[in-house]
Amino acid sequence: MNLLSPAISSLARMRLWRIDAWKQNPLDAQREVLQDLVTSAQYTEFGRKYNFNRLFNVKAFKEAVPIHEYDDIKPYIERIMQGEQNVLWNTPIFWFAKSSGTTSDKSKFIPISEESLQDGHYKASKDVLSLYYQFNPDSNLLTGKGLVIGGSHNINPMNTEAQYGDLSAVLLQNSPFWGHWLRTPDLSIALMDEWESKIEKLAENTIHENVTSISGVPTWTLVLFKRILEMTGKQTMSEVWPSLELYMHGGVSFTPYRDQFRQIIGKEINYLEMYNASEGFFAAQDIPGQEGMLLFTDHGIFMEFMPVSEYGKANPQTIGLQDVELGHNYALVISTNGGLWRYLVGDTIQFTSIRPYRIKVSGRLKHYINAFGEEVIVDNSDKAIATACAKTGAVVNDYTAAPVYFSASANGAHEWLIEFEKDPDNLETFTLELDAALKSINSDYEAKRYKSIALGLPVVHALRKGVFAEWLHSKGKLGGQHKVPRLSNERKYLEEILQLQ
Numbered sequence: 001m002n003l004l005s006p007a008i009s010s011l012a013r014m015r016l017w018r019i020d021a022w023k024q025n026p027l028d029a030q031r032e033v034l035q036d037l038v039t040s041a042q043y044t045e046f047g048r049k050y051n052f053n054r055l056f057n058v059k060a061f062k063e064a065v066p067i068h069e070y071d072d073i074k075p076y077i078e079r080i081m082q083g084e085q086n087v088l089w090n091t092p093i094f095w096f097a098k099s100s101g102t103t104s105d106k107s108k109f110i111p112i113s114e115e116s117l118q119d120g121h122y123k124a125s126k127d128v129l130s131l132y133y134q135f136n137p138d139s140n141l142l143t144g145k146g147l148v149i150g151g152s153h154n155i156n157p158m159n160t161e162a163q164y165g166d167l168s169a170v171l172l173q174n175s176p177f178w179g180h181w182l183r184t185p186d187l188s189i190a191l192m193d194e195w196e197s198k199i200e201k202l203a204e205n206t207i208h209e210n211v212t213s214i215s216g217v218p219t220w221t222l223v224l225f226k227r228i229l230e231m232t233g234k235q236t237m238s239e240v241w242p243s244l245e246l247y248m249h250g251g252v253s254f255t256p257y258r259d260q261f262r263q264i265i266g267k268e269i270n271y272l273e274m275y276n277a278s279e280g281f282f283a284a285q286d287i288p289g290q291e292g293m294l295l296f297t298d299h300g301i302f303m304e305f306m307p308v309s310e311y312g313k314a315n316p317q318t319i320g321l322q323d324v325e326l327g328h329n330y331a332l333v334i335s336t337n338g339g340l341w342r343y344l345v346g347d348t349i350q351f352t353s354i355r356p357y358r359i360k361v362s363g364r365l366k367h368y369i370n371a372f373g374e375e376v377i378v379d380n381s382d383k384a385i386a387t388a389c390a391k392t393g394a395v396v397n398d399y400t401a402a403p404v405y406f407s408a409s410a411n412g413a414h415e416w417l418i419e420f421e422k423d424p425d426n427l428e429t430f431t432l433e434l435d436a437a438l439k440s441i442n443s444d445y446e447a448k449r450y451k452s453i454a455l456g457l458p459v460v461h462a463l464r465k466g467v468f469a470e471w472l473h474s475k476g477k478l479g480g481q482h483k484v485p486r487l488s489n490e491r492k493y494l495e496e497i498l499q500l501q
Contacts (some may be wrong), residue, residue, distance in 0.1 A: 015130040022298035023356050026321055034058060034302040037335055040115075045087045046076065046341060058320065062304070067316055067333060067342045070108050076339075077109055081162050088339025089113050095174070096164040097278035109164055110278040116338035117174055119300040124281035127296065128274065131286045132246070136270065141212050144243050145184040148172065149202065149216025149224060150191070165191070167278045184209045195220070203227045211241040215248040217483065218257040219398060222421075225264050236266025250274040255386045260395050260421060275361060279345055280336050283359055292358030297321075300337035305330035308348060311365055324351050329377065331365050348377065369487050371403035372412050372454050374445040376438065378486045384437035385418075391433040394424035398468045400484050402494040404459060413456040417497055419463045431460045463501055471497045 022029040038061065042052035055061045066072075076087050077096075085092050088111060095112040133139060150168030165173070169191050172183075183190075185205040192198040202224055214221060225237050234240050247261065250273055262268070275283040275293055280301045283293035295303070304318035308329045318333050332345045346366070349359045363378035370376070385396055397419045404413040416434070424430035435458050439446040448454040468484050474496075485493055 015126060016134060019127055019130060022296075023294065026295070026297040026357055029298040030302055030321060031058065033298065033300060034061060034335065037300075037302060037337060040090050040337070041088070041339070043086070044090050044339075046339070047090075050341075061335075062318065062342075065335075065342045067306075067318070067344055068340075069344050069346075073340070073343065077111060080111055080339075081109060083161065088341070089115075089337070091115065093339065094161050094163065095170050096162065097167040097170050098164045099167065099278035108278070110167075110340070111338050112170055113338045115300060116280065116336060117171075119337060121171055121276070121281045122175075124276070124284065124296050124299050127299075128248075128272070128284045131284070131294070132270075132272065135288050136245075139245065140243055141246060142182060144210040144212030146182055146213040146215065147184050147202075147206055147209075147211045148190055149214070149220055167276070184211065199224055199227055203231055207232060207240060209241075210243055212243045213246040213248065214244070218249055218254060218261070219483070221247070221249075222257070222260065222264065222397075229264075237264055238266040244269055246270045246272060248272045248274055250276055255382045258386075259389070275359070277345065277347070279334060279340060279343065280338070282332070282334075286356075286358075292352030292360055295321075295357040295359055297357070302335040304333040304342070305349075306333050306344070307331075308365065321357060324354065324357075326351050326354065329362055350379070363487070364485075366489075367485050367487050369401065369403055369414060369489055371405060371489060372448050374442065374448045374455065376414070376442055376445055376487065380438060380442045380445070381486055383441055384434050387437035388424075388430050388433040392424040392426070392430045393422070394420055394430055395422035397421045397465070398484055400468075400486060400488070400493060400497065401458075402488045402491045404456075411452060411454060411456050413459055415459045415461070415491075415494060417461050417463055417467075417494060417501075419465060419468055421465075423462060427460060427462055431458055434458060434460065461498070461501070463497075467497060467500050470500050474500075 038047070038052045038055050041047040047053070050064050055064055073088070080087050080093050081096060091113055093111045093113050096109040097112055099108045099110055129141075132141070148168065150166065150172055163173075164170075172187060172190055175183075185202055189198065189201045189205055192201065199220070207228060216224075228237070228240055229235070232240055238244060244265065247269060249271065254271065254273060258271070261271075270288060272288075273285045273293055274281070281296060281299060282301065282303075283295045285292070286294035297303075304320065305324055306316055306318045308331055310316035310318070311331055324330065327350055329348045329350055332347050332349055334343050334345060335341050336343070344365075346364055348362045348365060350362045352358045352360055360379070368375065368377045381399075381401060385399060388394065389396055399416060399418040401414050401416045404415050435449070439449060445455070472484065488494070
């Protein structure tokens with residue numbers, strides 16, 4: 001053990017009393033967050049419009065302010081990007097996190113204030129570190145370097161002061177100077193936006209570093225691993241980085257990738273899931289190996305939870321933490337210290353525990369298949385893919401699925417495009433296992449599959465390697481946090497990808 005480890009561990013765990021304070025009193029923490037937000041923004045244009053100076057409790061806030069999707073607040077954000085201030089938030093905003101969330105041609109620009117950086121993203125990152133050291137007191141994590149596989153950075157042409165980039169790029173650009181000592185690669189490489197060249201530079205510049213942790217999207221992390229193994233002639237990543245002990249992931253389910261990571265790393269390491277989006281840092285895994293991420297209730301974000309059945313209604317209703325139930329799907333609605341007000345993030349979550357509140361991301365509001373009343377969500381499909389892989393020895397890189405609608409001669413079905421890292425011995429067997437797993441996970445799917453009356457057996461295509469990357473590249477979405485939509489209720493994405501096969 002490195003001699004510095006005990007000292008670092010002690011410093012990291014000094015924050016635990018603060019974490020315990022909001023962890024044990026989440027409702028009080030949330031009420032205080034909302035009061036701070038409304039008080040801070042009462043003299044902004046948005047605050048004056050909705051009479052923030054008269055809002056003294058959660059009920060009044062919800063009655064006064066409607067729920068917003070991105071298009072509703074886009075005019076405000078565009079004005080801020082052109083130089084106006086005091087519009088949504090009371091301190092200057094010069095940074096924007098460019099987010100797609102899907103592969104839509106439209107990009108979202110999420111305003112990032114100094115408060116959302118310091119009291120949100122960075123505070124949450126420190127809390128994650130403290131929680132990690134609580135369970136790993138002898139860790140050597142901070143005696144080496146963290147490899148950040150981040151996004152690109154661009155200058156916003158609308159205003160010389162305003163800048164934007166992927167969230168990871170914004171965080172890297174604004175991190176304190178000492179943070180760069182603990183990170184690799186060099187900022188110029190970390191912020192490259194051409195991903196083929198970026199992977200090459202990442203590999204060349206990190207091979208000889210003492211990498212102890214990695215954070216990044218699983219697909220690009222695997223691409224980097226494979227390139228490094230090619231360059232070094234090593235068999236596993238633990239031979240390249242013997243001190244590697246932690247992989248931090250989020251954005252997409254890690255379930256389909258877990259076995260592949262274990263094989264390519266070649267030893268057991270720790271895995272930590274985080275829910276860190278452009279809109280805010282919402283949660284992170286606090287207990288190793290246990291499903292669910294601890295909800296961060298004291299980090300500048302007030303949260304409401306919309307039952308998914310409310311989505312699309314003229315006046316959708318939300319509930320607070322005190323009323324949530326385990327296993328139900330909720331759409332996350334947030335108000336933040338970056339100027340988002342009752343903003344519908346687009347993710348769906350489920351609570352895995354209450355007191356403390358822990359969640360998992362179950363999918364996207366618009367990423368599901370419900371063409372026949374089967375209500376298949378991404379959480380279902382990820383688990384079914386993992387089960388089918390375990391039963392057949394296959395390894396899946398990525399996948400997407402969409403419905404095949406009824407025709408005059410055939411019933412409906414689900415069509416799957418799967419890019420395998422390791423093909424199953426028999427694709428038909430894989431298909432049957434996938435179908436069986438979905439039936440066991442989702443009773444609505446099972447009912448529609450009964451005797452194939454409504455839904456036939458899934459139609460599964462094994463794609464050649466690289467097709468999904470080609471499609472993302474064609475959309476200008478290759479790299480960073482961009483990802484293939486797992487599920488869609490329409491066939492647009494699927495048909496486009498099939499054209500490249």
